Every structure is written in C-alpha cells, then in structure tokens.
Amino acid sequence: MVWIPQIPDLVDRLGAAELADALRDPATATVPVALDDPEAGRISGVAVLAAWLAVQDTWRAERKAEIEEVATTFGERRAVGEWVVHLEGAEGERVGLPVAAVVDLASALPVRVHHSRLPLLGRHVVRRPMTPPDPSAHVSDVVGAYLAALGAGDTAAVVAAFAPDGSFRGPAADARRYTGTKELTELHDAFFSAGGGIPLTLCTVTEDGTRTAFEYVVDRWGGADLPPQPGLAVCARGSDGLIASARVYDDLEAPVE
CATH class of the missing domain: 3.10.450.50 (Nuclear Transport Factor 2; Chain: A,)
Incomplete structure (x- = not known):
C-alpha cells in the first residue's frame, strides 16, 4: 500500500503525457489507466483510482512518509524506478521500505508496483504474478x-x-x-x-x-x-x-x- 507520487514523472519521461496526467488526476483521464499494487491488487477505472490515490495521500501523511530516490533504469518503452520510503511504523519507530515500480507502456498493465509487506504487517503476503513469463527475455x-x-x-x-x-x-x-x-x-x-x-x-x-x-x-x-x-x-x-x-x-x- 505505497504509491510513489513520482511515478507519473517516469511516465512523462517516456513520452506518455496523457497517462501521466491521468495518474496525477484520474478525473481528467482521457486514456485507460491500470496499475497493480501489493495490497490493493489490480486497480482500474477513474473512480476507483481516484479513491485509492486519496487514501494513499492520507496514509503517507499519517505515517510521516519521506521518499528517497535510489535509481531509475530507462529502456526504450519501459522504465523502472526505485525508492526507499521512510515512514512511521506501528510502534512509532522509523521504517525504511524499499519500493520499485515498472512503467511499461507496451503492457495492458502499464504500472506495476513491487515491495514487501513484511515491514508494514510483520508478515509476508503471497501475491499473484502480474505479467507472464517471456521465453525470449534474457539478461546479458x-x-x-x-x-x-x-x-x-x-x-x-x-x-x-x-x-x-x-x-x-x-x-x-x-x-x-x-x-x-x-x-x-x-x-x-x-x-x-x-x-x-x-x-x-x-x-x-x-x-x-x-x-x-x-x-x-x-x-x-x-x-x-x-x-x-x-x-x-x-x-x-x-x-x-x-x-x-x-x-x-x-x-x-x-x-x-
């Protein structure tokens, strides 16, 4: 349950201004928007996204969240952003949560957020795969x-x-x-x-x-x-x-x- 407000900036840098605007303000959306979050799962539709982003704004404020940028990796039509979100834990202690997001313009699910829920809940949560394996994918x-x-x-x-x-x-x-x-x-x-x-x-x-x-x-x-x-x-x-x-x-x- 951690939305990074800088994600739309990555979308902008990939040249998808309409999608970036929709992520910042779903009420102005002129293109379909879909994302996947570790807690909420698949989110799509203007009303659902707007309500979820409002909850996220409140949650970050309550947890006194500070976002530290780690790195961004850009491909031709995809970007991967990395951050550490420093926030207030259940006992008032400061917790650092590593978060990554994939912005993938060629996908039907163009925003995919990755992070563990262990620092937030004290336990792991099994999550379904978001994108299928690609037999042609390889690393060098x-x-x-x-x-x-x-x-x-x-x-x-x-x-x-x-x-x-x-x-x-x-x-x-x-x-x-x-x-x-x-x-x-x-x-x-x-x-x-x-x-x-x-x-x-x-x-x-x-x-x-x-x-x-x-x-x-x-x-x-x-x-x-x-x-x-x-x-x-x-x-x-x-x-x-x-x-x-x-x-x-x-x-x-x-x-x-």
Whole structure:
C-alpha cells in the first residue's frame, strides 16, 4: 500500500503525457489507466483510482512518509524506478521500505508496483504474478552469470559475479546490506541450505548499459515448492563490469532461517 507520487514523472519521461496526467488526476483521464499494487491488487477505472490515490495521500501523511530516490533504469518503452520510503511504523519507530515500480507502456498493465509487506504487517503476503513469463527475455553478461548461479545454488559462482566490495540488499529492510565476499558467501550459503538454488523465470528485462532490471516469477526455492509469485531485482555494474549492487523487491517467505 505505497504509491510513489513520482511515478507519473517516469511516465512523462517516456513520452506518455496523457497517462501521466491521468495518474496525477484520474478525473481528467482521457486514456485507460491500470496499475497493480501489493495490497490493493489490480486497480482500474477513474473512480476507483481516484479513491485509492486519496487514501494513499492520507496514509503517507499519517505515517510521516519521506521518499528517497535510489535509481531509475530507462529502456526504450519501459522504465523502472526505485525508492526507499521512510515512514512511521506501528510502534512509532522509523521504517525504511524499499519500493520499485515498472512503467511499461507496451503492457495492458502499464504500472506495476513491487515491495514487501513484511515491514508494514510483520508478515509476508503471497501475491499473484502480474505479467507472464517471456521465453525470449534474457539478461546479458555478468547478470546472466549471476542468475544462472542463483538457479544452480552455486555460492562461489554467485559471489564471483560481484565486485569485491559488491553488495546485496533484500526487500524488507533498507538498512541491511550484505557487502563483500565474506558476507555475500554467508548469505548465499544460507539461501542454498534449503536443498538447492532459486531459479527465476524472467518476465521483462530493462537495461541501460549500467543497470539491469528484471521482473520475474519464482515458484521454487531449493527443495521447496512455492506458490508462483512475482518479484523484481536491479543489478548495477561497477567500473570493472562486475555487480556493484543488487537490490531485490519481492515478498517471498524463504524456507530457510
């Protein structure tokens, strides 16, 4: 339940001014609008969208939300924005919630929001996939090697894809990064202790030469079957061509501690 008011700006930068205007003020919509949110699910129609955005405005004000921009990855007809929303938690503490949004002008669902609900609810929530797998989707160079190693459960190969000071940030806590060979090795050893790797089925890939953002569906973690559910990750390359940082946005409940 986190709408980022900067999302229409991404739509504008892709050249879809009418859609951007509709997202800012649904009452003025001259084109169909549809988006998918982790809590509300599929939202379409002027009245429904307007009511939901009004609730979002109130919710952000009540939670004293501050939005920190992380990065934006632009493709030809798609953009992926990343933010951390700093807000007031249930006990009054400040919580950092990583949020990503895909703006995809070629899709019937042009706005797709990704974030975990663990920081908000204290639990994961299974979500249905938003976009179908694409057999033609592929990622290039070191990111492809990383995904192959992740699927195979090969810790050494995963870590080899990262720069020596590379980092991994999961979806639930912006403050916790696993940085460097030792921490990345320990993290992925724990991931793969469930009996194998974590294969991801690609749905979309957006690349700008530095960052690769990919949406995926996951239905297996090691030896455990999972309900098919969506996620998004962004890998940024460093000057050496290796992964400098990987950031994940999903709501998977891992079968490991």
